[in-house]
Amino acid sequence: MKFRLIKSYWEIIVLFLYLIVPLALAWQIILIYRSPLEFALFFISLIITPFFCLIIGIYWFIELVRIFRYFLKKNKLKYSPLKTLIKAIGVPLLIVLFILLAVFTDTIRLKLSESALMNCVNTPNLCQEETRIGWFYVEFIDQRRGCTLFTTFTWGFDDFGIAYVPLGEENCLYRDNPSDVIVEIYGNWWGYSHYN
Numbered sequence: 001m002k003f004r005l006i007k008s009y010w011e012i013i014v015l016f017l018y019l020i021v022p023l024a025l026a027w028q029i030i031l032i033y034r035s036p037l038e039f040a041l042f043f044i045s046l047i048i049t050p051f052f053c054l055i056i057g058i059y060w061f062i063e064l065v066r067i068f069r070y071f072l073k074k075n076k077l078k079y080s081p082l083k084t085l086i087k088a089i090g091v092p093l094l095i096v097l098f099i100l101l102a103v104f105t106d107t108i109r110l111k112l113s114e115s116a117l118m119n120c121v122n123t124p125n126l127c128q129e130e131t132r133i134g135w136f137y138v139e140f141i142d143q144r145r146g147c148t149l150f151t152t153f154t155w156g157f158d159d160f161g162i163a164y165v166p167l168g169e170e171n172c173l174y175r176d177n178p179s180d181v182i183v184e185i186y187g188n189w190w191g192y193s194h195y196n
Contacts, residue, residue: 056091057091060087060090060091063087064087064088066078067079067084067087067088107185107186109135109136110162110185110186110189112134112135113133113134113135113136114134114189115134116133116134117133117134117136117150117162117164118164120133120141120148120150121148121164124141124143124148127141129141133150136150136152136162137152138150138151138152138161139151139152139153139154140154140159144172145169145171145172146165146166146169146172147163147164147165147166147169147172147173148163148164149161149162149163149173149192150162150163150164156196157196158193158194158195158196159192159193159194159196160191160192160193160194161191161192162185162189162190162191162192163189163190163191163192164188164189165188165189165190166188167188170182170190173190173192175194177194177195177196179195180192180193180194180195181193
């Protein structure tokens with residue numbers, strides 16, 4: 001009896017999504033917007049996923065070679081046209097979707113959280129620290145020069161997070177430290193990394 005580790009192409013896709021989605025959420029600077037526990041989980045997925053990508057890439061390449069060889073020998077498709085199409089473009093399509101998810105995940109996350117965050121911008125005394133606000137875990141809230149900074153992750157003495165910055169008040173995010181990173185997300189929302 002022949003043993004096969006992967007019995008169907010759909011199992012490969014499910015496994016791929018199971019590991020690639022956490023990586024998509026981690027594979028960007030916006031990773032810093034999560035709680036320490038989430039950071040640890042996504043970091044683990046960041047380590048595991050490249051090995052899995054290599055395995056699925058090899059499997060996909062072997063499948064393409066088998067399909068092509070069968071076609072050359074028999075002059076017909078080994079599988080139905082639909083199944084052949086899925087096998088041929090399934091993995092590349094998932095990779096494209098993964099890249100799109102990686103690029104837009106936290107923009108969507110911020111849009112979903114914007115009303116809750118704006119409540120804190122307008123009335124910061126009503127918002128608690130070290131809790132979730134919308135889809136973000138917020139450790140500290142700080143207001144200075146009209147800006148509201150939501151610290152979402154700390155590492156030692158370094159602070160990372162998102163900030164609501166009124167038009168023309170971008171200087172509130174900048175300090176004298178040249179290693180600080182300031183990134184515009186959209187509208188009045190910015191991401192910041194303050195290193196001490």
